[in-house]
Amino acid sequence: MTFKIALISIFTICVCNIGRTTALDMTCYYDTFSVHRKGFASFKEYDLQNALPLCDIVIYGYVGIKPEAFELNFLHSKQHKQFTRVKILKNKYTNVKFILSLGGGKDGNLGNNVFYFKLLQATPDEKKQFIHHIHKCLLKYKFDGFNFAHHLPKVNFQNDLSLHGTEVIDHYGREMSNLLRNLKATLIRDKLSLSLTVLPNTDVKSYYNDAEMFDYFDFITLSAFDYSSPLQTPNAANYLAPLYDRHGYTANVNYTLHQSNSVPFEKLILGLPIFGRTWNTTKPLKNPKMPITKLLSGPAPGGYNTRTSGLLAWPEICKKLSKLKKISKKHSGSFAYRPGISKDTQGLLITYDDPDHIEEKVKFAKRSKLHGVAVFDITLDDFRGKCRGEKFLMLKMIKKLLN
Numbered sequence: 001m002t003f004k005i006a007l008i009s010i011f012t013i014c015v016c017n018i019g020r021t022t023a024l025d026m027t028c029y030y031d032t033f034s035v036h037r038k039g040f041a042s043f044k045e046y047d048l049q050n051a052l053p054l055c056d057i058v059i060y061g062y063v064g065i066k067p068e069a070f071e072l073n074f075l076h077s078k079q080h081k082q083f084t085r086v087k088i089l090k091n092k093y094t095n096v097k098f099i100l101s102l103g104g105g106k107d108g109n110l111g112n113n114v115f116y117f118k119l120l121q122a123t124p125d126e127k128k129q130f131i132h133h134i135h136k137c138l139l140k141y142k143f144d145g146f147n148f149a150h151h152l153p154k155v156n157f158q159n160d161l162s163l164h165g166t167e168v169i170d171h172y173g174r175e176m177s178n179l180l181r182n183l184k185a186t187l188i189r190d191k192l193s194l195s196l197t198v199l200p201n202t203d204v205k206s207y208y209n210d211a212e213m214f215d216y217f218d219f220i221t222l223s224a225f226d227y228s229s230p231l232q233t234p235n236a237a238n239y240l241a242p243l244y245d246r247h248g249y250t251a252n253v254n255y256t257l258h259q260s261n262s263v264p265f266e267k268l269i270l271g272l273p274i275f276g277r278t279w280n281t282t283k284p285l286k287n288p289k290m291p292i293t294k295l296l297s298g299p300a301p302g303g304y305n306t307r308t309s310g311l312l313a314w315p316e317i318c319k320k321l322s323k324l325k326k327i328s329k330k331h332s333g334s335f336a337y338r339p340g341i342s343k344d345t346q347g348l349l350i351t352y353d354d355p356d357h358i359e360e361k362v363k364f365a366k367r368s369k370l371h372g373v374a375v376f377d378i379t380l381d382d383f384r385g386k387c388r389g390e391k392f393l394m395l396k397m398i399k400k401l402l403n
Contacts, residue, residue, distance in 0.1 A: 023402050023403050024365060024366060024370060024371065024372040024373060024402050025056040025057060025219075025269065025371055025372030025373075026054060026055055026056045026057070026372060026373065026374075026375070026398065026399055026402055027055070027056065027057040027058075027059060027221065027269055027372055027373070027374035027375070028051060028052075028054070028055035028057065028058045028059070028374070028375055028377070028378045028395070029058075029059045029061060029101075029197075029374060029375060029376050029377035029378065030048065030051075030058050030059060030060055030061060030377060030378055030379065031043075031061050031062075031104075031106075031377050031379045031380075032060055032061060032062070032076070032078070032079055032082050033061075033075075033076055033106060034379035035078055035082070036076065036078070037305065037306075037307070038307075040305075040384055040386075041304070041305035041306070041307075043378075043379040043383060045082075045085060047379075047383045048089075048378075049089070049092075049093075050383065050391060050392065051378045051381075051383070051392055051395060052089065052093045052096055053093070054392065054395050054396060054399045055096055055378075056095070056096065056097065056372070057096070057097045057099060057372075058096055058097070058098055058099070059099050059101045059147055059149075059197070059374075060082070060083070060086075060098065060099065060100050060101060060143070061101045061104040061106065061149065061377070062075065062101050062102060062103055062104035062105075062106040062107065062149060063075060063079070063100065063101070063102055063107075064102070064103070064106070064107030064115070065102070065107065065115045065116070065119060065130075067115050067118050067119075070119065070122060070126045070127070070129050070130040070133070071129070071130065071133040072102070072133055072134060072137050073107075075106055075107060083100075083141040083143075084141065086098050086141050086142050086143060087141070087142040090142055090144075097144040097145065097193070098142070098143050098144050099143060099144055099145040099146065099147050099193065099195065100137070100138060100141070100143045100145075100146055100147065101146075101147035101148075101149045101197065102146070102147065102148055102149060102150055103148065103149040103150035103151055103199075104149045104197070104199070105151055105199065107150075115150075116150050116151075117172070119179075120171075120172060120175035120176060120179065121175070127179055127182070128182070130179075131179075131182055131183050131186050132186075134146055134183065134186075134187075135186050135187065135190075135192075138187070138190075138192055139190065143192075144192060144193060145187070145192050145193030145194060145195060145218070146183075146187065146192065146193070146194055146195070147194075147195045147196070147197055148194075148195070148196050148197065149196075149197035149199060150199075151199060151202070173208065173213070176208075176213065177212060177213045180194070180213055180216040180217075181216060183216075184216040193218040193219075194216055194217055194218060195217050195218050195219050195220065195221070196217045196219075196220045196221070197220075197221045197223060197271075198220065198221065198222050198223055199223050200223045200225060200226035200227075200229075201226065201229075201232065214263045214267070217267065218267075219267050219268070219269055219371050219372075220263060220267055220268055220269065221268075221269040221270075221271050221374045222256060222257070222268060222269070222270060222271055223271040223376065224241055224253045224256050224257070224270055224271050225240055225241035225271060225272075225273040225353075225376070226240065226241070226273075226277070227239065227240065227241060227242065227251035227252070228240065228251070228277070228291070228351065229277050229310065230277055230278065230279045230296075230298055230299040230300070230309075230310040231299060231310055234279070234296065234297070234298035234299065235293070235296050235297065235298070236291060236292065236293045236296060237277075237279055237290070237291065237292045237296055237335075237349060237351060238251065238290050238291040238292075238351070239290055239329075239332045239333040239335065239351055240273060240276065240277055240333050240351040240352055240353060241253060241273055241333060241353055241361075242329075242331065242332040242333050243331045243332070243333075243357070243360055243361055243364060244331040244332075245331075245332065253270070253361065253364070254364075257270075257368065265368055265369050265370050265371075266369060266370070266371050267371055268370050268371055269370065269371050269372045269373060269374045270361060270364070270365045270370055270372075270373045270374065271373075271374045271376050272353070272358055272361055272362075272373055272374065272375055272376065272398065273352075273353055273376050274313075274314045274353075274358070274375055274376065274377075274380050274381050274394045274395075275306075275311055275312060275313055275314060275317075275352070275376070275380045276311070276312045276314075276316075276317045276350045276351060276352030277310055277311065277312075277350070277351050277352075278299060278300035278310055278311065278312055278348060278349065278350050278351075279296045279297070279298065279299065279300055279310075279348075279349040280296070280297045280298055280299070280300045280346055280347060280348065280349075281295050281296055281297070281337065281338070281346075281347030281348065281349055282295050282296070282297050282347065283295050283347065284338075284339055284347060285337045285339065285347070285349065286339075288327075288335075288337065288349075290332070290335065292349065295347070296349065298310075299311075300346070300348055300349075301346075303316035304316065306380070312350060312352075313379075313380040313381075313382075314380055314381055314382055314387075314393075314394055315381075315382035315384070315386050315387045317336075317350060317352050318382065318387035318388065319386075319387060320336070320348075320350070321336055323338070324336040324337060324338055324339075324348070324350070325337055325338075325339050328354065328356070328357075330356075330357075330360065331360065333351065333352065333353050333354075333357050334351070334352055334353065334354045334357065335349060335350060335351045335352070336349075336350045336352075337349045337350070355393075355394065355397055358394065358397065358398060359397070359401060361373070362398055362401040362402060363401070366402075372402070373398060373402065375394070375395055375398060378392070378395060381393065381394045381395050382394070
């Protein structure tokens with residue numbers, strides 16, 4: 001089975017990079033929904049404040065769109081309180097930029113993408129209203145900028161074709177470019193930034209096909225992971241986020257980075273996963289090699305922290321590894337599996353990046369003179385220090401490497 005790329009052909013990067021003399025930025029994605037997790041897994045403001053000294057930028061995820069009103073929509077009951085606290089945190093952590101993000105798969109828009117297409121088909125007055133509401137929200141809660149992390153039709157892993165026709169895609173590109181131009185013109189008056197998060201499994205080459213569009217973004221984060229996910233391919237698995245690939249697959253970070261439309265490297269941020277993807281296995285795996293195309297049966301149950309099928313946070317992975325068989329390839333990543341199955345244990349496969357692989361990617365970002373790296377996300381790090389006794393182990397390691 002051939003695995004197609006998750007972030008397809010993202011931008012032909014301009015080779016004439018302007019050298020950066022300062023350390024790369026550390027961007028911390030923060031899932032505000034994590035406050036609703038149970039018990040020790042609940043990520044509170046105290047935990048956020050433990051992480052903020054390690055961050056240059058923190059992305060607050062996520063808000064949605066009210067499609068009937070063309071306004072931003074808060075997505076859970078505690079967001080107003082969380083956003084109100086931004087002003088206080090900014091006064092305390094003066095070197096950190098606080099940015100509000102739209103979408104992120106939290107807005108109920110994973111399947112139909114209706115909200116965003118409806119926005120692009122709106123009248124000029126309706127789009128103006130949307131821009132006005134973003135601007136008003138940023139000023140009210142004292143955010144430093146706005147981030148688009150909205151879902152578009154996903155890549156089809158079987159044939160790499162968009163789910164929409166060429167005409168729709170071209171229309172999207174034109175309308176999105178116009179929207180961004182007007183939004184940027186509004187935000188820049190108050191020195192507010194505009195940025196883009198390219199989510200996994202997005203056909204960026206098709207949907208962001210207007211080179212002018214990238215001029216409006218201060219930085220662009222590439223979510224260079226989930227090249228293989230149990231939600232996309234429940235019966236087949238490959239490495240989560242390989243840096244390079246030695247077998248001709250284009251599903252890797254290096255290929256993703258070098259397929260672009262003239263965006264300078266110094267605008268790009270490389271997204272790093274500190275989580276793993278999990279599959280159930282129907283029978284014991286015996287000396288498996290990637291890709292694994294047999295004996296898998298969809299997402300495994302969520303962990304005690306995340307409680308999300310097919311996903312484990314770093315401390316959940318760390319706790320399990322001592323009882324699993326591990327295989328690691330320097331430029332591909334790691335996977336671990338339960339070699340035996342009994343009536344009390346379900347077969348399990350985990351794909352993840354261990355600290356050594358994360359270190360390789362940070363070095364890769366520095367060699368490539370990128371704008372920085374981004375952690376997805378800080379609420380999935382070991383913020384309680386339960387595994388190795390140190391809080392935010394992965395975040396601290398990455399920050400140290402950047403400096």
